[in-house]
Amino acid sequence: MELSFEDKFNIEVDELEVEKAINRFKDIAQSRKSDIEVLKKCFSMIDLTTLNATDGYERGKLFAEKVSQFPDQFPGMPNVAAICVYPSLVSAVKENLSAPNVSIASVAAGFPASQTFLEIKLSECEMALEHGANELDVVISVGSFLEGDYYTVFSELQQIKEVAGDAKVKVILETGALTSLDEIKLASFLAMEAGADFIKTSTGKLEPAATPEAVYVMCTAIKEYYDKTGKKVGMKPAGGVSNSYDAALFYTIAEQVLGQEWLYPGLFRFGTSRLADVLLSDIIGKEVKYFSTSSTAKY
Numbered sequence: 001m002e003l004s005f006e007d008k009f010n011i012e013v014d015e016l017e018v019e020k021a022i023n024r025f026k027d028i029a030q031s032r033k034s035d036i037e038v039l040k041k042c043f044s045m046i047d048l049t050t051l052n053a054t055d056g057y058e059r060g061k062l063f064a065e066k067v068s069q070f071p072d073q074f075p076g077m078p079n080v081a082a083i084c085v086y087p088s089l090v091s092a093v094k095e096n097l098s099a100p101n102v103s104i105a106s107v108a109a110g111f112p113a114s115q116t117f118l119e120i121k122l123s124e125c126e127m128a129l130e131h132g133a134n135e136l137d138v139v140i141s142v143g144s145f146l147e148g149d150y151y152t153v154f155s156e157l158q159q160i161k162e163v164a165g166d167a168k169v170k171v172i173l174e175t176g177a178l179t180s181l182d183e184i185k186l187a188s189f190l191a192m193e194a195g196a197d198f199i200k201t202s203t204g205k206l207e208p209a210a211t212p213e214a215v216y217v218m219c220t221a222i223k224e225y226y227d228k229t230g231k232k233v234g235m236k237p238a239g240g241v242s243n244s245y246d247a248a249l250f251y252t253i254a255e256q257v258l259g260q261e262w263l264y265p266g267l268f269r270f271g272t273s274r275l276a277d278v279l280l281s282d283i284i285g286k287e288v289k290y291f292s293t294s295s296t297a298k299y
């Protein structure tokens with residue numbers, strides 16, 4: 001079955017316009033990278049992430065304990081939005097998390113390559129939810145997308161969304177594997193039409209991960225989708241976001257394209273394994289290693 005989005009949405013991206021806009025946002029971000037209020041807001045939208053082959057129960061427990069104790073350790077700071085782990089670690093987080101407003105996100109559906117059977121993808125989503133996840137981060141079938149088999153990608157996402165029920169589904173486009181900005185925009189519309197609650201740039205396992213260009217194009221797609229349908233879809237830059245300037249830049253892009261109303265954990269997240277302590281240190285004004293973990297393994 002053929003699926004066409006070209007008639008419904010504007011898929012073409014003007015690359016010159018993108019570069020101009022990004023240069024403007026970079027200037028704004030330079031002055032914001034040390035704005036404490038902006039950094040605090042960015043911190044409150046972090047999905048604190050650990051996605052290593054070396055992760056075990058203790059790692060999930062440690063993350064949950066750190067997040068649970070955070071308000072006492074750092075009064076006046078907002079907490080992170082979610083902890084994001086592999087499905088096998090969801091129960092470790094659930095059993096040890098006592099921060100009621102912090103969500104538990106699980107990558108699922110064959111993360112990070114999405115190269116498994118649909119039944120396995122759906123079961124993995126179901127099991128992650130049973131174990132306590134209330135958000136799912138799933139990658140599109142990138143191979144099918146690149147071959148132009150949009151129907152397979154769309155149909156899988158629709159079925160995942162159905163299994164997810166009330167849980168938020170964040171759809172990872174793996175923008176570094178897509179071959180043009182037009183493709184990134186097309187994938188954004190496809191994911192949103194299939195029911196994505198958020199669209200997310202990257203798995204963090206493939207370079208380039210979150211780029212200003214990808215984030216900008218995805219934000220413009222979200223804006224256009226909202227104008228046409230009235231549905232607000234969230235944005236999640238993820239992968240390689242590791243300093244206050246990057247955070248301020250992605251924050252600025254979302255603010256300028258989508259408006260302040262998008263800048264809260266319900267509609268904006270950072271997927272990152274390194275940003276939390278960096279922001280915390282810049283906010284407090286001295287180096288803090290609270291969440292940092294030694295493992296940087298990339299499997």
Ligand SMILES: O=C[C@H](O)COP(=O)(O)O
Nearest residue numbers: 203204239240271272273
């Ligand atoms: O979803 C989040 C990413 O996997 C994290 O990537 P990162 O380790 O480059 O921050």
